[in-house]
Every structure is written in structure tokens, then in C-alpha cells.
Amino acid sequence: MHGRVKVKSTAQQEEEKRKEREKKLKVYLTVRDAIFKKRSNSELDEEALQLTQQLLASNPDFATLWNYRREILLQLETVKEEEEMQKLYETELLFIESCLKVNPKSYGSWYHRGWVASRLLRPDWQRELGLCDRCLSLDDRNFHCWDYRRLVVKVSGVSVEQELQFTDRLIGSNFSNYSSWHYRSTLLPLLHPQPASDPASACQKHTHTHTPPTVSPQMHGHRVCEEQLLKEYELVQNAVFTDPNDQSAWFYYRWLLGRAEREELISCVYVSREGERVAVAFSKPVNVVSLMLVLDGQPQQVEWRSVHPRLRHSPVWLCELPPGSISDINNEHNLTVHWPEKHTHRDCALYTGRMESWCRESATDQELFRSELSVEKTSVLQSELQSCTQLLELEPQNKWCLLTIILLMRALDPLGHEKETLTHFQMLKEVDPMRSSYYSDLCSKFMIENTILKMEYAEVRVFSLSDKNLSTLCHLDQLLLVTHINLCSNQLVKLPLQFAMLHCLEVLEADDNAIENLDGLYNLPKLEEVSLKNNQISKISDLSPLATCPKLTRLDLRGNPVTKTADIQAELAELLPSLTDLLL
Amino acid sequence: MGTQIKDVVIKPDAPNTLLLEKHADYIAAYGSKKDDYEYTLSEYLRMSGIYWGLTVMDLMSQLHRMNRDEIIDFIKASQHECGGISASVGHDPHLLYTLSAVQGRLDAVDVDKAVQFVLSCMNFDGGFGCRPGSESHAGQIYCCTGFLSITGQLQQVNADLLGWWLCERQLPSGGLNGRPEKVRHPHTLTDFITSLPTFIYTVGIESLGTPGEIDTRFSFCAVATLALLGRLDAVDVDKAVQFVLSCMNFDGGFGCRPGSESHAGQIYCCTGFLSITGQLQQVNADLLGWWLCERQLPSGGLNGRPEKLPDVCYSWWVLAALKIISRIHWIDKAKLRTFILACQDEETGGFADRPGDMVDPFHTLFGVAGLSLLGDEQIKAVNPVFCMPEEVLQRIGLHTDLLT
Numbered sequence: 001m002h003g004r005v006k007v008k009s010t011a012q013q014e015e016e017k018r019k020e021r022e023k024k025l026k027v028y029l030t031v032r033d034a035i036f037k038k039r040s041n042s043e044l045d046e047e048a049l050q051l052t053q054q055l056l057a058s059n060p061d062f063a064t065l066w067n068y069r070r071e072i073l074l075q076l077e078t079v080k081e082e083e084e085m086q087k088l089y090e091t092e093l094l095f096i097e098s099c100l101k102v103n104p105k106s107y108g109s110w111y112h113r114g115w116v117a118s119r120l121l122r123p124d125w126q127r128e129l130g131l132c133d134r135c136l137s138l139d140d141r142n143f144h145c146w147d148y149r150r151l152v153v154k155v156s157g158v159s160v161e162q163e164l165q166f167t168d169r170l171i172g173s174n175f176s177n178y179s180s181w182h183y184r185s186t187l188l189p190l191l192h193p194q195p196a197s198d199p200a201s202a203c204q205k206h207t208h209t210h211t212p213p214t215v216s217p218q219m220h221g222h223r224v225c226e227e228q229l230l231k232e233y234e235l236v237q238n239a240v241f242t243d244p245n246d247q248s249a250w251f252y253y254r255w256l257l258g259r260a261e262r263e264e265l266i267s268c269v270y271v272s273r274e275g276e277r278v279a280v281a282f283s284k285p286v287n288v289v290s291l292m293l294v295l296d297g298q299p300q301q302v303e304w305r306s307v308h309p310r311l312r313h314s315p316v317w318l319c320e321l322p323p324g325s326i327s328d329i330n331n332e333h334n335l336t337v338h339w340p341e342k343h344t345h346r347d348c349a350l351y352t353g354r355m356e357s358w359c360r361e362s363a364t365d366q367e368l369f370r371s372e373l374s375v376e377k378t379s380v381l382q383s384e385l386q387s388c389t390q391l392l393e394l395e396p397q398n399k400w401c402l403l404t405i406i407l408l409m410r411a412l413d414p415l416g417h418e419k420e421t422l423t424h425f426q427m428l429k430e431v432d433p434m435r436s437s438y439y440s441d442l443c444s445k446f447m448i449e450n451t452i453l454k455m456e457y458a459e460v461r462v463f464s465l466s467d468k469n470l471s472t473l474c475h476l477d478q479l480l481l482v483t484h485i486n487l488c489s490n491q492l493v494k495l496p497l498q499f500a501m502l503h504c505l506e507v508l509e510a511d512d513n514a515i516e517n518l519d520g521l522y523n524l525p526k527l528e529e530v531s532l533k534n535n536q537i538s539k540i541s542d543l544s545p546l547a548t549c550p551k552l553t554r555l556d557l558r559g560n561p562v563t564k565t566a567d568i569q570a571e572l573a574e575l576l577p578s579l580t581d582l583l584l
Numbered sequence: 585m586g587t588q589i590k591d592v593v594i595k596p597d598a599p600n601t602l603l604l605e606k607h608a609d610y611i612a613a614y615g616s617k618k619d620d621y622e623y624t625l626s627e628y629l630r631m632s633g634i635y636w637g638l639t640v641m642d643l644m645s646q647l648h649r650m651n652r653d654e655i656i657d658f659i660k661a662s663q664h665e666c667g668g669i670s671a672s673v674g675h676d677p678h679l680l681y682t683l684s685a686v687q688g689r690l691d692a693v694d695v696d697k698a699v700q701f702v703l704s705c706m707n708f709d710g711g712f713g714c715r716p717g718s719e720s721h722a723g724q725i726y727c728c729t730g731f732l733s734i735t736g737q738l739q740q741v742n743a744d745l746l747g748w749w750l751c752e753r754q755l756p757s758g759g760l761n762g763r764p765e766k767v768r769h770p771h772t773l774t775d776f777i778t779s780l781p782t783f784i785y786t787v788g789i790e791s792l793g794t795p796g797e798i799d800t801r802f803s804f805c806a807v808a809t810l811a812l813l814g815r816l817d818a819v820d821v822d823k824a825v826q827f828v829l830s831c832m833n834f835d836g837g838f839g840c841r842p843g844s845e846s847h848a849g850q851i852y853c854c855t856g857f858l859s860i861t862g863q864l865q866q867v868n869a870d871l872l873g874w875w876l877c878e879r880q881l882p883s884g885g886l887n888g889r890p891e892k893l894p895d896v897c898y899s900w901w902v903l904a905a906l907k908i909i910s911r912i913h914w915i916d917k918a919k920l921r922t923f924i925l926a927c928q929d930e931e932t933g934g935f936a937d938r939p940g941d942m943v944d945p946f947h948t949l950f951g952v953a954g955l956s957l958l959g960d961e962q963i964k965a966v967n968p969v970f971c972m973p974e975e976v977l978q979r980i981g982l983h984t985d986l987l988t
């Protein structure tokens with residue numbers, strides 16, 4: 001179905017081809033019918049091997065025929081001597097090899113090869129590795145062959161170290177080989193894992209051979225120890241300087257620069273006397289209906305819910321305490337939230353005279369958003385940045401280099417490099433306009449991260465991000481405690497469901513965007529003022545999420561299409577009865 | 585020195601409008617040359633072909649133009665060989681191929697007759713018991729249930745029997761260790777449901793150490809089928825989820841098996857799987873989305889892996905995955921549309937993988953489905969997870985999770 005070029009031909013050529021195909025078809029059908037007849041008669045003999053061979057040679061995707069061959073071979077095993085079978089299987093391997101030459105991408109042929117190779121009395125895995133080498137030398141991206149090779153490696157006990165050397169060799173001869181870089185990314189964490197407790201400690205060398213990971217290395221930390229990481233940077237530098245437009249090494253580079261996944265933990269517990277509410281934030285989206293809450297030593301019967309019914313997994317969960325539990329401002333309370341599955345918990349004290357309280361993980365920017373290299377090694381990142389900057393001088397249009405520079409700057413000092421980062425993003429959109437929306441979203445993410453960092457340092461609950469070209473909102477779980485947010489003059493089109501995580505929000509300003517969807521303004525108990533001047537809200541029903549915010553008194557909708565709706569005053573009075581100040 | 589980007593050039597005279605009529609003609613006529621050599625060679629995927637054809641015709645609101653007689657002939661031809669109905673004669677598990685073929689196309693009376701026949705067949709047909717498992721079969725069941733839904737015939741499926749069959753496909757085949765073991769045949773749906781997660785897990789483990797044909801496509805097909813049958817809720821799929829997650833790579837993508845390189849087709853299957861199982865939050869959407877939008881080449885077409893040529897079927901695999909993780913706006917939609925339209929054959933109708941190549945029903949479906957995801961209003965809205973018309977899924981009350 002793939003890569004068959006349509007060629008124009010004369011009527012005579014057509015006729016000749018037709019005749020030839022007719023002949024081929026006749027032969028094909030005769031053989032096929034003979035096979036089916038034998039099979040329905042349960043004839044498991046060498047003649048059937050012959051017949052199926054004829055068809056499979058040209059049509060190796062005919063899976064049923066491979067099935068039939070295996071049935072036959074298994075039957076022959078019961079009647080033939082072992083040595084005879086060894087020969088038969090050897091012949092089978094030769095046959096499969098010839099099939100693979102015709103079609104190196106047939107699932108059926110590769111599967112059958114693995115099956116036959118494992119049936120051999122004396123399996124010759126070296127030969128199988130040799131076959132893979134030959135096959136990969138013809139097409140170094142054939143994933144069937146790569147998968148088969150991984151299988152052979154596993155069965156025959158080739159060490160991870162040898163395999164890493166194999167990728168050294170392939171990458172050395174051709175940097176532009178995504179499959180090799182990919183393979184490397186699976187091997188490195190096995191051979192040079194990062195010690196779990198201390199990221200900067202010395203590398204331990206592991207030589208796994210037979211213990212394949214049951215969980216992908218990408219899923220649990222995936223990280224490589226620092227010493228090896230630095231060597232990898234060097235390898236990647238070689239590659240990108242040799243061929244700056246080859247994406248393989250750049251993808252790998254980005255992986256090296258990536259952060260380890262944050263542990264799953266409770267990052268914040270917030271409690272409010274008003275409404276006797278508890279909000280719990282986690283380091284990633286979770287589903288934690290089994291969370292346990294202990295108030296002053298007494299386990300409480302509470303019902304946990306995510307911030308929005310449409311978010312089954314959410315980084316913020318809410319509950320209400322039984323009425324009267326904490327309402328008296330003269331009482332002090334101690335609250336503990338237990339997360340049994342993860343064997344973790346977080347305490348929070350609510351003192352007398354205080355209406356609310358919280359206890360949060362003291363995360364630094366390093367932990368939140370930056371690279372995980374230890375501080376001493378930032379000199380290495382610094383020199384990485386220098387060489388990438390040199391490369392950019394040679395190749396000013398190179399988008400891979402631009403993006404990597406941005407990532408390096410973020411790893412080093414996100415706030416200090418903010419201005420240059422923005423310039424580079426602008427350049428990226430110019431040299432790679434196809435992906436400008438991607439760059440806008442990524443830039444938005446970085447700007448939000450920077451603002452969160454600044455807010456952390458200032459220890460305020462005001463979040464201001466106006467006029468930053470934001471196209472999307474993220475990290476909203478970090479804004480659980482924010483009371484005032486200013487998002488004016490951006491390019492936002494919606495307030496996503498996750499916006500409901502801003503549980504303490506009192507004032508929202510989002511003028512001069514293109515917002516048409518307010519789904520995230522859901523169940524915000526303290527929200528009083530919403531300003532949405534000059535947006536794209538067009539229907540009364542678009543405003544219905546606001547009906548779940550009981551304290552809403554001021555709403556500014558000037559400059560939205562919805563203001564043209566007939567009877568809007570009356571409709572809004574019905575939808576949002578708490579409003580006292582409506583601007584249309 | 586530098587890497588030459590592999591891509592195609594779209595000629596100025598390439599088609600730039602959607603030729604719906606021609607595509608309907610092409611699909612309606614496909615398979616009329618039964619004596620054709622090429623057609624015969626593709627026999628092993630005939631039922632998929634019918635599924636592709638029906639889905640694309642439904643998306644183009646042309647279902648009524650399917651050649652009813654043609655399909656009846658096809659079934660009749662299958663009938664005379666083995667005495668019962670069997671899809672492509674002599675091929676392995678064909679009972680369900682046929683079941684769906686029959687139910688997919690015929691009106692109520694014929695369907696009832698055929699179902700009666702097929703089900704009675706099933707009682708004594710030991711043939712569909714002991715074949716080594718293979719991912720393509722799970723794929724076919726999915727095709728079948730998919731198109732039964734399209735034609736509103738899903739209620740015709742005996743879920744118990746289908747479950748039984750599925751389960752049997754899924755059990756680790758004896759072929760791998762050479763001992764064709766007789767597997768347990770759960771005869772009730774409960775048996776089937778309870779054995780399923782264990783089974784998928786077993787398969788996951790098995791594929792780590794032995795030459796398994798099983799991969800993440802299979803995981804997708806299994807849960808997609810169960811979801812279409814409305815039986816997903818009863819299943820604890822945690823271990824199946826673990827297997828799929830173990831196939832996640834450094835680039836955020838997914839491969840066939842743990843350790844396999846990322847591939848857009850597998851990424852579609854895995855994001856689809858995680859959508860159906862409600863686990864999309866496990867995806868590293870920003871990283872994966874970047875990899876996916878980097879599949880777009882200067883011609884506007886999408887490839888399936890780095891340094892490969894663009895191909896119309898990836899306008900489905902990549903685009904659907906981007907839609908599932910809510911990042912479809914990261915590619916240039918207008919340029920992709922131009923590329924897809926250029927892959928049409930103005931003479932014969934149908935879409936090819938690339939401009940100037942031979943057309944086929946597979947690329948015709950994924951070309952049209954891709955245009956639907958891009959918002960073409962001449963085509964019915966397609967569901968990014970199931971690759972079926974949204975209205976069909978609404979009809980059977982199946983809601984699809986996308987990353988929020």
C-alpha cells in the first residue's frame with residue numbers, strides 16, 4: 001500500500017501486464033486452494049511446507065500461512081529425529097531470510113524467525129545478531145529489525161554495556177540515526193542509574209543483563225547519573241556541530257536537559273474556617289478519593305472531590321469538614337492529611353484568631369522548574385550554552401539550536417535570561433512558522449513559571465501576568481493560594497477547567513483577551529469580582545459556570561458579543577442573582 | 585554538510601479541492617475486480633478493507649452508495665468453500681470477519697438469518713479455537729465491532745461469544761514455547777471479564793522475553809472493542825495500563841513493546857488506549873506534542889517518525905493523537921490540508937500515501953478522516969479515538985475522554 005508510484009502506460013503495455021497478472025493469479029489461486037484443502041484435511045506434511053513457501057515468498061503478510069507452517073513443524077517434531085529437525089529449522093531460517101530480503105518489514109516473517117530461532121536444538125544467536133547487522137546496514141531505521149535485535153540480545157544475554165558500545169558504533173558512523181539515539185536512551189539509565197537519594201553522588205555502574213525493566217525507565221525518574229550525563233553532552237555536541245539540522249541528536253539533547261519527574265507528594269494543605277473547607281494540592285494530577293483526614297487526632301468522615309467534575313485526575317482535591325468542626329475562631333486545630341497509597345502525609349495548624357491557614361512544601365525554583373544538575377556542575381551547562389551560542393552564530397536560522405539555547409538558559413537562570421528567551425522565541429516563530437502555536441504555548445508556560453518564581457520570592461498572593469502574549473494557562477495548581485490574578489492583554493481563548501484550582505481567588509481581571517469559554521470559573525467560593533472586558537463571550541450560556549461562584553458581586557462584560565443579547569439584564573439577574581454590579 | 589530533509593514537492597497542478605464524489609465512486613467500485621492479482625494478494629486484510637470502506641463512506645454521508653450486491657456476492661463466495669460462512673476462505677479466524685461483514689451490510693432480515701447461521705456455526709467450529717494469537721486479529725475484531733456500530737447492528741453481537749473469542753486470542757499462544765496448550769474457554773461473560781486483565785498482563789510480560797506478536801496496538805484494540813460493547817466498566821485494566829506505560833520513551837512517544845522506538849501509529853494506539861481507560865494524565869503531553877508536531881514537513885504532510893517521508897495515513901495517526909492530547913493547534917492545519925488534498929487521484933478517486941502514488945481504501949479513509957479532524961464541514965465529524973463517526977458513538981452512548 002505504500003510507495004507505489006502510479007505510472008502511465010499505453011494500452012498495449014496495459015494488455016501485456018493484464019495477461020501477466022492473469023497468469024500469476026491463476027498460479028496463485030491454484031496453490032492457495034491446494035493449501036487450504038490440505039489444511040482442512042489436517043495434512044501436516046512437507047508438501048504443505050513447499051506450497052506455503054511458494055506463496056509466502058511473494059506475500060509474507062499472509063499470516064495464516066505462517067500459522068500453518070508452525071503447526072506443520074510442530075507435528076514434524078513429533079516424528080523426526082532431533083538432528084533432522086535441526087536441519088529443517090536451519091532451512092526454514094534460510095527461507096525466512098529470503099522473505100526478509102523481499103520484504104524486510106513484514107510482521108509475519110520477523111515473528112516466525114523468532115519462533116524458529118528459539119525452536120533450534122542449538123540456537124545460534126550470533127548468527128541472528130549478524131543478520132540484524134546486515135539488515136540494519138541496509139536500513140538503519142527498520143524497527144522490526146531493531147525489535148528483533150532487542151529480543152535476541154535479551155535471550156542470548158548480551159550485556160547492556162556491549163549494547164551501549166553498539167550504539168556508540170552506529171552513532172559514530174552516522175549521527176543521524178534516531179533509532180540508535182532512542183536505543184541509547186533506554187540503555188543509559190540501566191547502566192548508569194542516578195542514585196535515588198543523592199543526585200550528585202558518584203555514578204554506580206550496573207551491569208544488567210537479564211533484568212529487563214518492567215516499567216519504562218521514562219516512567220520512574222528515567223535519569224542518568226551526573227558523570228555520565230556530562231559525557232553524553234559531549235557526544236551530542238559532536239553530533240550537532242557535525243550536522244546542525246539533524247533532529248535526532250537534538251531530541252536526545254532535550255531529553256538530557258529534562259528534569260526528573262517530581263515525586264508524588266502532597267505539596268500543600270489549605271484550610272479555611274469559612275465553609276470549613278480543606279484543599280489539598282499534589283505534585284501531579286492524581287485521583288485520591290481514598291485520602292484520609294485527621295482533625296485534632298480524630299479521623300474525619302469527609303467526601304473528597306476533584307476541583308471540577310470533568311477532571312477525574314486533578315492536582316487539587318477538596319472536601320468540607322463536618323459542620324461546626326472548625327468554625328469557632330477561638331479554637332486552635334491541627335489537621336493531618338494522609339495519603340495511604342503513597343505512605344505520605346502533611347500537617348497543617350490553624351491558630352486561634354486566624355480565618356485560614358496553609359502548610360506547603362518549600363519548593364525552590366531548582367526543584368520546581370529547573371534542570372536537576374547540581375550547582376557545581378552549572379559551569380558545564382554554562383559551557384554548553386556557550387557552544388550552542390557559537391553554533392547559532394554559524395547557523396542563525398537553526399531552530400533546534402535556538403530552542404536548545406532557551407532550554408539551557410532556563411536550566412541555568414530562568415529569571416536572569418528572561419529577556420533573551422523572549423527574543424529567541426520571537427526568532428523561532430519566524431524561522432519555523434509552522435510550529436508557531438507550539439512556541440507560543442511553550443513561551444507562555446515559561447512566562448508563567450517565571451511569574452510563579454517571582455511570586456514565591458515576594459511571598460505574595462497576587463499573580464500578575466498582563467501583556468505577556470500568553471496563549472495558554474498552565475501550572476494553575478501552583479496558584480491555589482492566589483487571591484488576585486491579572487491576565488489582561490494576552491491571547492487567551494479560554495479559562496480551562498484547571499482554573500477551578502484557584503480556590504482562594506477573589507478578584508479576576510482578564511480584559512483584552514479572546515476568551516470565549518469560562519468553564520474553569522467553577523465553584524470558586526471566594527470569587528467576588530470578575531472583569532472580562534473586550535473578550536469573545538457570545539452567549540448567556542457561556543456565563544453559566546459563574547453561577548457556581550456564590551460570592552460574585554461584580555461582573556464587567558463590556559466589549560463582548562454577549563452584551564448584544566436581548567434581555568441580557570433580566571437573564572443575568574436570573575442566572576447570577578448575587579450580582580450587584582453588572583457592567584455591559 | 586547537512587541533512588537533506590526527506591519530503592515531497594507538491595506540484596502546482598495537484599488537486600486542491602475535495603473530490604468527494606470521486607472518492608465515493610472509488611470506494612463503491614473497489615473490489616469489483618475480484619479476478620485482479622493485486623486484489624487477491626490483499627485477501628488477508630479483506631475485512632479491514634471493508635471496514636475502511638464503510639467508515640469512509642459513512643463519513644462522506646455516502647453509506648447508501650455501498651454496493652450491497654457486491655458484498656452479498658463476497659459473502660456468497662465465502663460460503664461455498666467451507667460449507668458455512670467464512671470470510672476470506674481458508675484464512676484464520678474468519679468467523680467474526682464474516683459476522684461483521686454480514687451484519688455490516690445487510691438489512692435486518694438477512695442479518696438475522698446470517699447471525700443465526702454464524703452463531704450456530706460457532707457452536708461446532710473448533711477451528712477458531714487454537715490459532716496462535718496475533719495482533720492483527722484483535723485489530724480485526726475492533727474493525728468488526730467498529731463497523732457494526734456504524735451500521736447500527738452492534739446489538740447483534742453476542743457479547744459473551746465475542747468475549748470468549750477475544751480472550752482466546754489474547755491468551756499466550758502455545759506456539760511460543762512450542763507446546764500448543766489448550767486454553768481455558770470461559771463460557772460466560774463474567775469469566776471473560778475477570779480473566780481479561782490477568783491476560784493482558786501476561787501478554788505484556790510474555791512479550792518481554794519471547795517473540796510475541798503482541799504489542800500496544802493489541803492493547804488498544806482490546807479496550808476499544810470492550811468499550812464499544814459497553815463492557816469496559818467491569819474490567820480492572822490497571823495492569824494493561826502498566827504495560828502500555830512501560831512502552832513510553834524518552835521522547836514522550838510509545839513503541840510496540842517496551843524498548844521499541846516511538847512510532848506515530850503506536851502513539852495513536854497508546855493515547856487512544858489511555859483515553860479509553862481514563863489515564864491520559866499519564867502522558868507527558870508537552871513533550872509528546874512537540875515530537876508529534878515536529879512530524880510536519882515543509883510540504884505540510886506528516887511523517888510517522890523522524891527522517892521519514894510524509895504519508896497521508898499519518899495525517900490520521902499523528903493528528904488523532906494530537907487531538908486526544910488537546911494539542912492539534914500545534915501543527916499548521918492549512919498546509920496539512922493542502923498536502924492531503926494533493927494526495928487525491930483526480931482520475932480514479934481515492935487517496936494515495938503521497939502525491940502521485942497508487943490510491944487504496946486505507947489511505948482514502950485516513951485522508952478523509954484527517955480532513956474531518958481538520959474541521960472540513962463536508963465530512964461528518966470523526967471521533968479521534970475510535971476513528972468512527974461521532975454520531976455513531978453518540979448513538980451507542982459512548983463518551984470519549986480527551987486531555988483537558
Ligand SMILES: [Zn+2]
Binds near residue numbers: 002895896898937
Ligand atoms: Zn501510509
